[in-house]
Amino acid sequence: MTARTTRHSVPAERWPSAAEAAASRLFAPLSLRSGLLLHERTWVPAMVPWRATADGEVSPAVLDWYRRFAEGAPGALVVEATGIRDVPSGPLLRIGHDRFLPGLQRLVRAVREGSGGRTRLLLQIIDFLAVRRRPEPRRFLRDFLVLRPEHRAALAGLQGAGDDALRDALCALPQDALARVLDARELEALRMGYRERVTDVHLPHVADLPARLPGLFADAAARAQQAGFDGVELHAAHAYTLASFLSRLNDRADGYGSSPEGRLRLPLEVLAAVRARVGPSFTVSVRFLGDEGLPGGGTLPDACRHGAAFARAGADVLSVSRGGKFEDARQPAVGEAAYPYTGPSGALCMPSVFDAEPPFGRNLPLSAAVRAAVRAAGCDTPVVASGGINSFTLAERALAEGACDLVGAARQTLADPDWFRKLREGRGAAIARCLYTNYCEALDQRHLEVTCKLWDRLGVPGEPAPPRSRDGRRRLVAPRGDWTPALRPPPG
Ligand SMILES: Cc1cc2nc3c(=O)[nH]c(=O)nc-3n(C[C@H](O)[C@H](O)[C@H](O)COP(=O)(O)O)c2cc1C
Numbered sequence: 001m002t003a004r005t006t007r008h009s010v011p012a013e014r015w016p017s018a019a020e021a022a023a024s025r026l027f028a029p030l031s032l033r034s035g036l037l038l039h040e041r042t043w044v045p046a047m048v049p050w051r052a053t054a055d056g057e058v059s060p061a062v063l064d065w066y067r068r069f070a071e072g073a074p075g076a077l078v079v080e081a082t083g084i085r086d087v088p089s090g091p092l093l094r095i096g097h098d099r100f101l102p103g104l105q106r107l108v109r110a111v112r113e114g115s116g117g118r119t120r121l122l123l124q125i126i127d128f129l130a131v132r133r134r135p136e137p138r139r140f141l142r143d144f145l146v147l148r149p150e151h152r153a154a155l156a157g158l159q160g161a162g163d164d165a166l167r168d169a170l171c172a173l174p175q176d177a178l179a180r181v182l183d184a185r186e187l188e189a190l191r192m193g194y195r196e197r198v199t200d201v202h203l204p205h206v207a208d209l210p211a212r213l214p215g216l217f218a219d220a221a222a223r224a225q226q227a228g229f230d231g232v233e234l235h236a237a238h239a240y241t242l243a244s245f246l247s248r249l250n251d252r253a254d255g256y257g258s259s260p261e262g263r264l265r266l267p268l269e270v271l272a273a274v275r276a277r278v279g280p281s282f283t284v285s286v287r288f289l290g291d292e293g294l295p296g297g298g299t300l301p302d303a304c305r306h307g308a309a310f311a312r313a314g315a316d317v318l319s320v321s322r323g324g325k326f327e328d329a330r331q332p333a334v335g336e337a338a339y340p341y342t343g344p345s346g347a348l349c350m351p352s353v354f355d356a357e358p359p360f361g362r363n364l365p366l367s368a369a370v371r372a373a374v375r376a377a378g379c380d381t382p383v384v385a386s387g388g389i390n391s392f393t394l395a396e397r398a399l400a401e402g403a404c405d406l407v408g409a410a411r412q413t414l415a416d417p418d419w420f421r422k423l424r425e426g427r428g429a430a431i432a433r434c435l436y437t438n439y440c441e442a443l444d445q446r447h448l449e450v451t452c453k454l455w456d457r458l459g460v461p462g463e464p465a466p467p468r469s470r471d472g473r474r475r476l477v478a479p480r481g482d483w484t485p486a487l488r489p490p491p492g
């Protein structure tokens with residue numbers, strides 16, 4: 001892989017004293033419509049760390065991961081995207097059955113203990129459609145491709161031939177000829193791996209999504225409530241089912257696509273079902289896209305409409321993200337699955353120092369516009385911004401200018417889970433600052449345990465051996481105390 005050029009450096013910051021922090025907007029409390037009090041405006045957006053068991057259960061490493069974030073005592077912490085169905089999905093958390101409850105209860109306890117009861121805890125709940133690994137071409141043409149008369153018609157001299165002969169002929173075709181014989185979806189399945197879409201209404205389980213999803217999301221939310229979470233976040237962002245319903249690319253003709261109202265219909269029905277099940281005093285956040293970042297995809301005016309609709313429908317929090325779609329993902333290697341953060345829309349989701357524009361506070365214009373639309377609709381629903389927010393100055397300015405009500409920081413909190421605490425205590429100089437070079441995201445892409453480049457090779461004198469990744473090379477949680485790379489240069 002070619003080395004990428006770092007185009008921006010992390011700006012120096014004048015850190016606040018403890019008194020300045022105490023008087024700031026960032027550390028002012030906020031009461032949600034549900035009655036939940038956030039002690040401060042700091043928010044840790046969901047991050048999948050690839051630490052659940054193969055059965056989707058909370059593992060000891062999951063507990064360590066969230067306890068470590070809780071020690072920084074942010075206002076709110078959103079637990080990673082957690083599957084609402086009871087189907088195998090690798091080491092991703094699941095909540096599709098009551099058997100997941102004891103593990104999730106342990107997670108809630110770990111966060112309560114870690115934060116001294118200060119941090120409010122939400123669980124992000126998600127539905128996703130099938131995505132298969134990129135097949136070996138011969139295997140695809142021999143075993144997976146469903147033969148159609150058009151394939152036969154395109155191959156001269158094979159009109160009367162059997163299926164095996166036809167498949168052999170397809171295998172023998174050069175790439176460009178094969179591209180003329182296969183249709184767009186078949187070619188995509190060959191080059192990227194098969195991927196279902198919400199518009200595949202010829203598939204009964206896809207046609208049926210509007211009937212099934214409200215109940216599945218409501219069941220999952222009720223379990224989260226039973227496990228002791230303060231709320232749930234409906235994942236309607238990035239590449240997943242609810243986001244695909246909201247997308248401008250959704251042309252379903254059954255009343256659940258094609259028009260602005262149609263695209264919003266299922267996410268609103270899900271929100272209504274969840275609210276009906278959990279009642280008014282359980283917090284429900286909705287995470288959605290301020291901009292899909294795709295040709296032909298939804299843009300900010302769509303997001304403003306979505307935000308206002310979710311607010312009117314009673315969401316307690318709106319969290320604005322950006323991009324992260326499958327449509328423009330990079331071609332995976334054979335045997336691997338496409339990953340929605342590898343293309344241009346992925347770069348918008350996790351802005352980095354390799355981009356033309358600096359990543360710092362990059363998505364604030366989106367949350368500002370969504371917030372304004374929500375206010376214009378007569379709602380005061382708080383809006384979370386995220387995307388490169390890494391300093392007190394940036395956070396304060398965003399709050400003062402009305403770009404958001406809650407400040408989301410994912411990677412900066414991964415880099416230094418204590419950073420909010422250090423800010424609060426007037427110890428900003430001890431903060432380890434995220435480099436925005438996306439080492440963590442590259443691990444996520446490969447489904448490896450996510451860690452941070454700043455600390456995963458770091459030994460701290462006197463510290464008992466920390467838990468390590470499966471290959472034994474990387475520590476799994478940030479060191480405690482003042483270990484900042486300003487004091488110790490980071491490895492490689
Ligand atoms: C390792 C990793 C995993 C992520 N997993 C999720 C997820 O489960 N759900 C989600 O909505 N966003 C996820 N994100 C996106 C973040 O929540 C956030 O929107 C993004 O990183 C931009 O914010 P930041 O610049 O503060 O990191 C993930 C990001 C990272 C780095």
Ligand code: SF4
Binds near residue numbers: 433436452
């Ligand atoms: S690995 Fe650490 S420093 Fe690098 S982008 Fe991720 S959180 Fe930031």
